[in-house]
Amino acid sequence: MSAFELHILGCGSALPTRRHNPSAQIVNVRGKLFLIDCGEGTQLQIRNNKLNFNKIQDVFLSHLHGDHCFGLIGLISTMGMLGRNNPLRIHGPKDTEQIFRPLLDYFCAELPFEVCFDAYEKGVHTKIFEDSSIEVFTLPLKHRVPTSGFLFREKAKPRHIRKDMLAFYGIPLNAIPSLQEGADYTTEEGEVISNERLTMPATTPKSYAYCSDTAWKESLIPLITGVDLLYHEATFLETHLKRAQATQHSTAAQAGRMARLAEVKALLIGHYSARYSDEQVFLDEARVEFSNVRLAMEGLKLDI
């Protein structure tokens, strides 16, 4: 399975509306699900999108504002009722455990699985997760409370084996790992078969950056340069730039500018303020800065 997909569960902002759920996304990396943020109602959105609760092993919380975390206790409680056994790891700012541990102790005393909290440092760009296929890094953002975005970066992938050629040369299966890493093959007779004849180039590793919530932050540019997909908040339009600055949010134009300066492949905007009833205005404003942009919507699924 080579999936690297993004599912939008919620892309509204602080004030809930009938059109948008608060922030939550699922990143699917080859069948493993990573949850980014968990606003109220996220567990229902996971169901609505037919995603499997038990395939979520890590949750990444960008910051401790309610619209990014009020759904966490309900989600964990439901995972318990569904008989989960696998530990769940919550990556969040330092206060996360202090806030949620008492709730877990009170409401989920008989939880059949372990919940671990992994506090990441604020204001730092550092690796906080790694497995065989992916690395996750924090992206320091600028908001009213300590806030971090997340950069998901696929690891370099093995070269693709050409099964027909292995059969042709009678090469044993145990040679595959070194072939995948690029090595040539030497037969028992001493003949060297070049790697290029036996494999095809690996798929280029992809990357995804989640940046919400944040005011304009110049120092973010080098950290996300060239990513395949950038989700950047666009809470306001330029007509409300002062309000954006006061609340430390971004405008759609700023999101577009960030995408352009960071030379990302594609931009997805969201975290729309409830004051606008039509998202098209965000798209129009961001497009002036960067052409390959689209609007986040609940239920949207993208290949990264």
Next chain:
Amino acid sequence: MSAFELHILGCGSALPTRRHNPSAQIVNVRGKLFLIDCGEGTQLQIRNNKLNFNKIQDVFLSHLHGDHCFGLIGLISTMGMLGRNNPLRIHGPKDTEQIFRPLLDYFCAELPFEVCFDAYEKGVHTKIFEDSSIEVFTLPLKHRVPTSGFLFREKAKPRHIRKDMLAFYGIPLNAIPSLQEGADYTTEEGEVISNERLTMPATTPKSYAYCSDTAWKESLIPLITGVDLLYHEATFLETHLKRAQATQHSTAAQAGRMARLAEVKALLIGHYSARYSDEQVFLDEARVEFSNVRLAMEGLKLDI
């Protein structure tokens, strides 16, 4: 305004489904809204039902299981963003403030209104709220944690003034309050005009009992006898009676039997377990015991 209405916001049980929200109801008493229980997503259901957040002055929590209270912090946070000024009073079991105060302090530090917690005693039938039109009493229930139902009882209403007769006799407006209470009117000439000629009988006060979550509890019967509407949980069917007993919930038959023995006027059942995909089975089972029963559904609005 003489409304005494019930709005069902959620009537599912612990495990959320795509068909039912967790427990929450609004009782509208002459334009004042009372919220009973507040499962995750209640604030969105309040919006969906076009009810006004700011007309909620009192919240009644039956017990501290997540499906009855996980929506509270999000609701309060949203009320703050909407600029509420009026205090909000939360009536709940004794641990309610201990659980929610730290969340309020952390997430809603700049709330523009006061949140008061009013702990009610467990296992006791007592009046916990009163205003000019209604009284609310606790109803001790039998569940795995301290749990209380609520009885809403309208106060005796004033007699209806016959404006035509007041005009006919030239009776001044300042006589109305005593006429409403049943007094006769004596003219300046000493003539006594009987109250029956000047007023019509008051509307009979109505009553509503909310009983969720609870196992069968015989001692509840005298406390709710004759109520106009009883909401009684019916988490299971009789085929799962053992499971009902183990989790201290009721079956649809037990809800029907409670309604029959308490001689209530009408029964509404809800809190359906997610294991049943069709609520008709609950209705069929309850109807064997009590004929005037209907199924709770999200969006249902009833005159009590």
